Structure formats: structure tokens, C-alpha cells
Amino acid sequence: MSDKSAKGLLPQGVDRANFDQAIAKFRNLLGAENVLVEEQQLVPYQKVMMSTEDANHAPSAAVTATTVEQVQGVVKICNEHKIPIWTISTGRNFGYGSAAPVQRGQVILDLKKMNKILEVDPDLGTALVEPGVTYQQLYDYLQEHNYPLMLSFSAPSAIAGPLGNTMDRGVGYTPYGEHFMMQCGMEVVLANGDVYRTGMGGVEGNNAWQVFKWGYGPTLDGMFTQANYGICTKMGFWLMPKPPVMMPLEFQFPKETDIADIVEFIRPLRIAQIIPNSVVIAGTVWEAAAAGARRSDYIKEPGHTPESVLEQVRKDKNLGAWNVYACLYGTQEQVDVNFKIVDGAFKALGRGRLLTQKEAGNTQPFKYRSEMMMGIPNLQEFGLYNWRGGGGSMWFAPVSQARGSECDKQYALAKSILNKHGLDYAGEFIVGWRDMHHVIDVLYDRTNEEETRRADACFNELLDEFEKRGYAVYRVNTRFQDRVAQSYGTVKRKLEHTLKRALDPNNILAPGKSGIDLNNKF
């Protein structure tokens, strides 16, 4: 690894004098304690898990704002000095780039201190929050107020936040698991300093901002997600009424080749909303790691883990080759009826094993999977990082139709590429209404430079080979964002850059995010 310490680091194209002037203005606007420039303050902002040097994503500074007016002030300074800023909310986008900027030298705008829960309406089941609000904070708020509502969140639930997760189009595990679908109303600071509210938010005195998404004319919410056209400072979203009964279920299947039939079993139940939540079909390594197993408990040799070892892991941890998690919600009568339908379909499949809370008790991974489906925060899934150890983690997340044949193809292809590079398939399918998010954690040891190079080559090959077959990922870490933008075609990129030129001519908002950067030739 080369020497690229953060000392004296500047944003691209910005000279020292200009940068120092901007820093002085930031201090004046935000207070010196909210402008971080010392290396020891910036180290945790650049701890990445990607197959590249930490220094390639080192920030030159980090600033924290506490009000919308301060965000407007930051944007003004950035325009004056052409300072590129990388905005984070809670910054817990682990495996997708964490808190580090997409390009070396960008100034981080950290909105963690904007952490007010502005409104929760228990009757309408809506919330309006600032960027720094965490799911745990919101969970505690609902508990304290005894509101009969529940949350949907991603696996780093307790410490991540709804605004950031939704802006990155993350998913959860409840019936409200497609988070952007449940979003309703945004407030966005644009690059020119204007404060834009989507949907009904622009109508003076209107109170339907969090209940009616569309407003009038073009609906623009989506263009601010996974994008760099504005800084979201408030977000509304819908909360699910907490049902009187929740019944988590696990179906274990013994063979890897069962995947196609599993999807065919689940899809009709999912589309018909008999099973209303985002069902997970998780492989052995994922579940074993979340249950506390480490690869080194079983094998010391480098390379991918042989099938014979995985079989042993399954026996020890009481896992299937595929482990399917679903949950039924409603009154006891509703749950009973739906269970009968689900159980009937499962029995017709003629294989596998069904576990309920009664059989599984408090064992992992059933416990944490159940909690996520019931809206209870936990951090159990971080155990994935201990499977191989070494701090390397990159999510590869292609989408597909919810068809057995598609999953069969994607699984076989992913596993063969990962194993070829000496890495394990640690993956799960998340069944949306009609789609599958195939989420694979490419786990590797960053202390080993050779393995890091292999992981990098592996990720590139995954992107290339999936693209050749018509697949693309829905989200990716900052190292590969420009590469993935290429998969979606030139017309889309030209349009995105046209919008960028119109909205942010100085290219100050997160240039490089999702491959959008006015320094590109579009």
C-alpha cells in the first residue's frame, strides 16, 4: 500500500489557499468544533471495507450541520470555492462505502446532528424525520409513546437510519420492506441553496405532505435517491400498524439445487400477499456467520470453503443449504387462515422442514431473523464480518425476476466466480413483490494484499459476467459506482449529466455518486 495519508489533502482541483478560505468560512458558519480537519478526527471517516486503499477514499475535512439554514450555508461556501461535498446521514452504509467519500479529497457533510423526530402520526401511521435519526431512536420513540406502529429496517437496524437507507433505496424484512415505496415527502436543499419539498410539501398550509406522494405535475422524489442533485434534510415515510399477532416461520431445505423450487413455492404466496413481508432465502455461510460461526473454526487452508465443510457447518448449526424466512401478520384468525395456505403449499412441495418459534426457541439465526421481520432492532448480522475476518466486505446485489430459473442461474454463476477467486458464496435472496434482490457479501481479508486483489478481480468479474447475461446490480459500493453506471447505458448517463449540469453546474454535490460527475464526458 502506498503512502497517501490525509495530511495536507485537498479536494480535486482546489488549491490550498482556496481550501483554507473555505475552511475558515465553514468554521465561521458552523463553529470550529463542527469542522474537522485533523487526521485523527478523519481516520474513522475513511475506514472502508472495499478492495482499494483507504487513502483513495480519504476526506480532506468533515463538517457537521445542525439546521437546514446551515446546510444552505455550506452549499453557498462550496459554490464560492468549488468544494465538492459528500453528504452522509448516519454514515452506516457498511459494505457499500461506509462514511467515506466516493472521491479522495471530498469534504464530508455529516448530518448526524440533525437528528430530530419531527412528527409521528399514530392515526395515519406516518413519520417525518431528519437525516441523523436512527432506527433505534425511532423504535424507542414508538415504545415510549406506546404507538401501535412498527418499523421496517435493514440489518444494521439499531444504528442506521431511515432517511439514509431510503435515499440509497435499501430494503428491509417486513411488509413495508421496500423502503422507497413507503417514502412520502422529501425536503431537499438544492445546489443553488433553494429548499425544495416534493409532493404536497410545496403547498402553503397543506397537511397532506406525508400521506399523498404525487402532488401535481412531475413527481421528482426518485431522482434524488442514489443521486447527487440535492441534499435531503427531511423525509416522510409510512409506518406499518403493529398487528396483534406475528408468526415468524423458517423453512429449511437441504440441497443447493432446491433454490428454483423454493422460489416457485414462495412467489405466488408473496404476490397474493398471503406472505406479505420481504421473504429471505439465505445460504449456509450467511446464516452460519450470523449465528457466530467462523470459517477458521472449521478450516485453516486458504481459498473457498469446500462443500464437505459446509455440510459440517449445517449439521453443527442446524441449518439448511437454504433457509427461508417469512412472517404472517394480522389477527389470530387471519394468521391461522394464512398459515393453513402456506403450510399446504409447503407440504405440496414435498421436501424441507418447517420451524416456528416453538421449535426454534431463542436459537440464532432464527431469533434475529424473527426480530427483523417483527421490527425489533438488533445487530446480529454483523457476525458476517467474522466469517473470514480481515475487514473486507463488498455487497454484490443483482436483481432478477422472482422466478426459480433466474435464481438458479444467478446462484450458480455467482458461486462459480466467487469460488474461482478463492472466496465463499455468502448470499441471500430477498423476495420483493415480483423481483429478487440477490444480495451477496463478498467477504475477504484486507490484511492480505493478494486476497484483496483477488476480491477486486472477483467483484469485477461478477459485474462483467452478470452484465453479459442481462443482469445488473441495484446498488453498489463507491469503488464500483462508475462501473455500474455503465451497465445502465449511455442514454441514461447523458440524461443524468444533463440534469446535473442544470441543477449543480459547479459540480459540488457528491461528484461521482452513481457515476454522475461533470468531469465525465457526457
Added chain:
Amino acid sequence: MNTDRRSLLKAMTLGSLATIAAGHSGFALARSAATTSVSTVPTLALVGAAVADSGFLRGIAASPAASVVRAKHAGLGVDFILELEQRLQSGQSQRVIGLTDDASATLIVDLARSAGARVHWVSLHNVSAESARHHLVPGPGGTATTAQLQRELDAFEAAQGDWSALLGYRLAAWTATADAASRFATRTPALTGQFVSFSIEA
């Protein structure tokens, strides 16, 4: 080794690390004979389950800063993480050092970031009987103390004993002065596996 220190170490290795407060009978971290001037800032040492039996805590106990260090198990429990978050954001001057697994360290270091704390040291360690790798984040550079510790770890050989004792001693004392660390590093078998160490100042 005197009886107090032996019972302390036994308590630590048995996992009685919930809160090892200086001065509590049988749980106080032993004072070192060394007289190196070090910080007296209250310090929390976080250790993973696999580390409790290692030389890491012995290294801390042997350091001149031992009397201000309390130790605690790190984990993935929400309660532990929220308590640590509250602690880091309390405004109290303090240090948090540790040697944990990757999962816990990922959370701990990020809590330091969101608390606006200074992170003096983050390093990934992969140590087996055959080899040892210590990967400093963000790479070469940093302070004299950081650079010296990195050099010492890189130069450390298995025959010298347990690298984690050296690390514990150095993270607790946090000075660039070459002193007794290597002595304590020779007393225990080397800790093997994958870990992350850190030193945080809030």
C-alpha cells in the same frame, strides 16, 4: 508475579470483565513498576471473547496506565453498543482502547466517528503460527507513537511471545518511548486469529 496480579489475571481470563474497576479487590488492574509518564485519563479496554485469555490484558495490566483502565467484553448486543455510544457522547474526557473481532470493531470505530472522537489507532491483525500481518488504517503515516507501534508489531516475531501483550501495553500507555513492553510480550503464547485493535480519545 504476586498473588493479587495472578488472581486478577485469572479473573480476567475467566471472563469476569464486566467492569474491572481499579481499586476493587481482586479486579484492579495491577500497577506497573514502570514509571513512564502517561495519561491519567480514564480508559475503557474492550476485548473480544477470544482475547480475554490472551496477553492483551496482561500487557495493559503491566503498563504504567493500568490504574486508570477498566475492562469490558465487547459484543454485538444492542445494549452494549448503545451504552458505548452514550459513553462516547457524554462529553467526559476518556479513552477507549481494545482488541476485538472484526464485527465488534466495525461498530465501535464507527461509534467513535459519530461521537466526533479522535481515533489514534486502528489496525487489522491476522496472526497464525506461521505468519503475522498488521494492517494499519489509514496506512503509513500518523504520529510518532503510531509509527513506532506499527514498526514494533511488524518486527515482532512469534518466538518473542504474544504480540497482543505488546499491543495491550502500548495502547494503554500510548507513548513513543521504548521501554518495558517487550518484556511482557514474552510471557504468554501468541494470540492467533483475526482481530482489530483501536485507540479512541473522546
